[in-house]
Amino acid sequence: MGSTEREPEPRGERRFHQLSSLQLESVRRRTFASWPSASADPDALARDGFFYTGEKDHVRCVFCGRHIGAWAPDDHVRTDHARYSPECSFVAGHLTGNIPRAPRTHDDDAGRLYAFLDDYHASRLAHRPPAHEGEISVRRRAPPSDEQPAFPEFARRDTRRRTFSAWPGGAGARADSLAEAGFIYTGVGDWVQCFQCGGGIHTWRHGDDPWADHAYFYPYCPFVREHMEQEGGASGVEEVLAPSPPPAPSVPSRPEELSPEEAELLLHHPIAQRLLCKGFDHRIVKEALKQKVEKSGLMCSSLNEALEIVFDYEDSINESFSEKSTKPQ
Structure with a gap:
């Protein structure tokens, strides 16, 4: 661990309802509020899939589970991540459910998608x-x-x-x-x-x-x-x-049901793009992912999960059609 130390940061939102929320970079970043070391940048760590474990300067990757610690000032986050965990799906550029922090000034569809998922x-x-x-x-x-x-x-x-x-x-x-x-x-x-x-x-x-x-x-x-x-x-x-900590910054309430425009944005996620390239109907992909986000608040964490969701949605449509076709007129 480096000799320099960081001052604690405001903690902000400390609640979570499911561990899979760590696929959001913004959630991972909040775990570094008590990060003790100035040898590694918490922004870079969160961006590369790491969250703080609460022990010394140890971090863990959400996508491969690799623990890394004892950071030195000349260490490079991505280089060390690749060195110690070359099989990590995130490092290798494979599809994951990662939701990067998007700047509020985004003007592309992917940026709008990530900002929406963060806010949602x-x-x-x-x-x-x-x-x-x-x-x-x-x-x-x-x-x-x-x-x-x-x-x-x-x-x-x-x-x-x-x-x-x-x-x-x-x-x-x-x-x-x-x-x-x-x-x-x-x-x-x-x-x-x-x-x-x-x-x-x-x-x-x-x-x-x-x-x-x-x-x-x-x-x-x-x-x-x-x-x-x-x-x-x-x-x-x-x-x-009465003596409880101050509240996290207020977050405006919004409808849980996605608007047609928001559902359309889901198709710009890399996992959705892969499904479309495989030949799945865009309406089925959109509705399946829409149901997933409305149910859990998060996108799929992997291509396999997305495939299961799409197949389940197709099955539900086929079952509904079969029931209607066999019902006496």
Whole structure:
């Protein structure tokens, strides 16, 4: 690690609802708010697929999983990435779900697409609860509620605590405190999710209160509300919100259904372009990807995932046509 150090940055948005949001460069960049080293540029690291793990100056690539650390001032991010992980799909230029940060002054279709996907993800994160599918070790069977937690097998504190066996030693919050506050370790950086509501938080700093942050970012969580009411009576939740960190920059709400123009933009993603080159009908590709984005807030992470989505969409159309053709007139 280089001898020079960086000053911490404002953290901004710390919530996440699914680990796959790391395919957005803007999300990866926010993980570097506590990046300690001036030897490697966090902008270059995030641009090359890395996020900060919370341990020393160690980073990890979203696309190949390679960990790199001990950065020196003369290191070059892309050169080192290629040296240590030449098989990385991102480094090799293969198709990935990467969403680069697009300048707001973009005037090309790809730039408009990436800016839209960035804004769409941010709006969903700010204005809707976590999705109904988890990513830790099981798939959620139903929307979270008082009776049905997002990850019911982690309802006990001791089972949650065991998920923190690989918790980074340099992370700002203690594993015991996080488990007590209802969180499970995802195994990625310092990203944790609540067993009850499924909400996630990352980029922890020393002095953060897991209970306060949990209540601040996910005040509807039944587990949080029950705890706060036990601790402070009826006003417990309101009291814990008072010392919480300042809110992330406000994100305007927008309709979750894509407009025709936004759906058309999806066809400019490299994965969509490959599907069109393979001969798939552009209307089917557009509608399949539109449904994917509206459901998860994200584009496909690979060509194989896109193919599955398109085939599923084609099957649903064929089934619907068969039902109509066999229905008595």
